[in-house]
Amino acid sequence: MAEVVIVESEAQAGEIASALIARLVHSKPNAVLGLATGSTPLSTWKALAARNLDLSKVRGFALDEYVGLPPGHPESYRAVIDREVVIPLHLTPEFIRVPADSGPLEFAGEEYENAIVDAGGIDLQILGIGVTGHIGFNEPGSSLASLTRVKTLTDQTRRDNARFFNSIDEVPTHCITQGLGTILRAKHLVLLAFGSAKAETLAKAVEGPVTASLPASVIQLHPNVTVITDEAAAARLQFADYYRAAWNSRLEWEKAD
Numbered sequence: 055m056a057e058v059v060i061v062e063s064e065a066q067a068g069e070i071a072s073a074l075i076a077r078l079v080h081s082k083p084n085a086v087l088g089l090a091t092g093s094t095p096l097s098t099w100k101a102l103a104a105r106n107l108d109l110s111k112v113r114g115f116a117l118d119e120y121v122g123l124p125p126g127h128p129e130s131y132r133a134v135i136d137r138e139v140v141i142p143l144h145l146t147p148e149f150i151r152v153p154a155d156s157g158p159l160e161f162a163g164e165e166y167e168n169a170i171v172d173a174g175g176i177d178l179q180i181l182g183i184g185v186t187g188h189i190g191f192n193e194p195g196s197s198l199a200s201l202t203r204v205k206t207l208t209d210q211t212r213r214d215n216a217r218f219f220n221s222i223d224e225v226p227t228h229c230i231t232q233g234l235g236t237i238l239r240a241k242h243l244v245l246l247a248f249g250s251a252k253a254e255t256l257a258k259a260v261e262g263p264v265t266a267s268l269p270a271s272v273i274q275l276h277p278n279v280t281v282i283t284d285e286a287a288a289a290r291l292q293f294a295d296y297y298r299a300a301w302n303s304r305l306e307w308e309k310a311d
């Protein structure tokens with residue numbers, strides 16, 4: 055069962071997630087982070103920046119990228135990761151990879167997988183969750199064993215992400231994303247979810263059946279998962295009282311801060 059932490063605010067969630075990253079980097083200065091985009095991880099990056107850690111040796115792999123945007127497009131995940139993560143956290147740009155950032159698209163998935171393996175694997179993967187139950191851009195139906203590859207976005211996800219573009223027509227139809235199998239290989243998964251729109255999806259992901267129809271449910275197959283959620287996104291969790299009790303009775307060595 056995932057460790058589920060229910061907090062009052064996104065800021066508090068960011069504190070907890072950033073403490074997990076800080077503990078990792080303290081023991082391994084060149085740790086490998088899995089980086090998510092979207093609004094959900096922003097409080098984590100903010101809290102991490104406030105810790106003023108030396109993150110210059112940290113290596114990073116973004117979860118996903120759109121396919122078909124012109125290079126340098128401000129909503130490409132390369133641009134988003136640079137703006138929201140690399141610059142504020144003073145990461146070393148050459149150490150941060152985004153899928154398909156080098157070489158032909160056809161071989162980009164395999165190349166990315168190899169790069170992750172060469173880096174020693176991802177130590178801590180930050181994840182958001184989409185309303186369709188996607189993590190990265192693994193839409194419903196994605197193989198639970200999938201690796202980095204090109205995918206077609208669902209209309210729902212294109213509509214959800216249209217807010218970052220002038221119109222839905224500008225939202226790409228394709229993406230390249232780490233697979234669910236790639237995500238399962240990371241040593242620690244930290245999934246964040248905020249707001250009532252995520253409540254039903256989060257409950258299915260954490261407590262429902264493991265199914266490709268709800269790709270985030272694959273986290274139940276991972277031995278080391280921390281889910282950090284606000285009260286609104288936690289509203290449909292059946293075992294919320296147990297999660298609260300478990301968090302409040304953590305043993306000293308289990309505490310990150």
Ligand code: GLP
Binds near residue numbers: 091
């Ligand atoms: C996008 C990203 C996901 C992200 C999801 C949720 O589709 N590819 O990695 O988790 O949206 O976004 P948000 O955090 O803005 O709700």
